[in-house]
Amino acid sequence: MRIRGFGELEAVIMDRIWSRDSTPPTTVRELFEELAAERTIAYTTVMSTMDNLHTKGWLARERDGKAYRYWPTLSREQHSARLMREALDGGGSPEVVLQHFVEQIGAEESERLRSVLRRLAQGTTR
C-alpha cells in the first residue's frame, strides 16, 4: 500500500497506535519496524510524523531512556464522538461550515417530513 501525502501517514500511524494494546506505550522504533515490514519508509519520517502528532495534541509522550514512548491522548471513539458533536449538534459557538446531505431537524418536523416523504416514495414507485 502506498502512502499518499503526509496526512495519510498520520492516519496510518494513529490507526496502528489505536489498534495496539497501549500498555506499554509505543516507541518510534517499534512502530517503524511494524510499518517497514509492509512498505519502504524511513525511520526519520515516522519519527517526525509522530513528533508532529504530539505537537498537535493527538499523542502524549514520555521520555524513556534515549527514546520517547507515545500513547494516544484520546481513544478513537472519544475523537469520533467529539467530531460528530461538532458536525451534527447544530455546531458549537464557533461553527464549522459543513454541507450536510440532510440537515438535522427537530422531532415534529421530522415526523411531518417522513409522512410526506413516504407519500412521495409511493408516488415514485407507482
Place this chain on the structure above:
Amino acid sequence: MISVVVGLLLYSMAMLVAAPPLLRALTSSGNAPRLGVVTWLSAIGTVVGSWLATAAMVIVEVISHWTHPRTVAASCLARLQRTISGDAGIAPQITLVVIAAAFTVAVAIIGMRLAAAVLGMRARAHEHARAVRLVGRHTGEANVVMVDAAKAAAYCVAGRPPAIVVTSAARAALDDRQLAAVLAHERAHLAGHHAVIVSALRALAAVFPRLSLITEGAQQVSRLLEMCADDVAARRHSSRALLSGLIALCTAAPAEALAAADLAVLARAERLATPPAGSAKVKTRAALTSVVAIMAAGPLIAVADCIRRSHVWGPGMRADPHTTVGLIAAPSPSKALGHSASGKVVSMMMMMMDDGHWGWGSWLLTTGTTIVFWALVITAVVLLARYLLSLSQRPTGTPRAAGASNAEQVLAERYARGEIDDEEYQRRLGLLRQNMASTTTT
C-alpha cells in the same frame, strides 16, 4: 460627488428593503437554483459594492482637495462645515482629516472582521477535515471516510484535501446505489467550492446581523446550493436513487430536537419526485435574469438619475461667489440627458466639481423626487415579478400539497400540545392521508 453618493445610497437602501421578499418569492420554487444563487449573490454584491464605492469616493474627494483646502468649499462636506461653523471657522484640513480617517477606519474594521470570520471558518473546516481523516476509516473511494456514529449523517467539509464523511449508521441505512448518489451530491459541493460561498455569506451575516438581505441571503443560498448539488447527482445517477437516499437518511435520522431547520429537505424531495416543468423553468429563468439585469444597471441608473436631477434643479439656486472653483463648463440639462454612456461619465465627473452650485433647498427637492421615482420603479418590478411568478406556479400542484401538509401540521401541533392522544392522532392522520390519496389519484 454628492449626487453620485446619494444615488448609490438610495440604490442600496432600495435593495435592502425590496430585494429580500422579491428574491425569496422568485427563488423559493427551486426551478433554477443556480441562477437563483447568482441573483442573491449579485443583489448582495451590488449593495456591498455601492457602499465601498461611496466610501472610496468620499476618501478620494477629501484627498483630492487636500492641497487646496480653500477649494474645499466646492465639496458638500465643507459646505456642511461652513453651514455649521460660519465661513471657514475651523481649519478645513482638520475636518477633512477627521472625515477621511472615519471612513478609512470604518472600511478597515469591517474588512478585518470579515477576513477574520472567513479565515476562522476556513481554519476550523480544515482542522475538522484533518481530524476526521485521522479518526475515520478510509474507504476505497477518494476523500471518503467512514466514522462510527449512531446518527445517520453524510456531509462534506472543505480542507486540503477535503473530506466526505459518512457515518456508520448512514452507511447501514443506504444501499450501494443510494450511497453513490449521496456521494455524488457531496462531490458536487466540493467541486463547486460551495463552502467558500457559504462561509463568505455567513461572515457577512455575522458582521451585518440586522440586514435581512444578507442574513436571509445566506440561508437561501445554502438552500439553493443543496438543490444545485441535487441536480448534479440526479444527472449522474438518477433522481430516484437520490430521492430514496434522501428518504432513507431522513427515516434513519433519530427524531431528536436539534437545531431548528426549515423544511428545505421537503422542498428538495418534492423537486426530485416531480421535477419542475420546462415552461416553469423558463419563466423563472426569465424573471431572474431580468432581476439580475436591473440590479446590475441599478447603481448606474440611480447615479445618472441623481446627476440629471441635480442639473435640472441646480442652475436655479443661489451661486456662492466663493465656490466657483468647480466651474468647468457645467453641462446643460439637455446635454446631460442626451449623452452617450461615456459622456455621462464625464458629466458625472464634472458634477462632482459642480456640486457647490445648488443649495440645501434644491438638494431636498432632488432627493424627494428621486425617492418617489425609485419607489415607482421598485413597485413596478415587484408587480412584474409577482405576475411572472403567478404564471410559473399555476401549473404545479403545490397549493394542494401545502394544504395537505398544513392539515397534518395542525394535527401534529395538537398532538404535541397534548390535546389529543396517540390513538386519536393516528386515526386522524390515517383519515387525512386516505383523503389526500383519493384526491391525488382522482
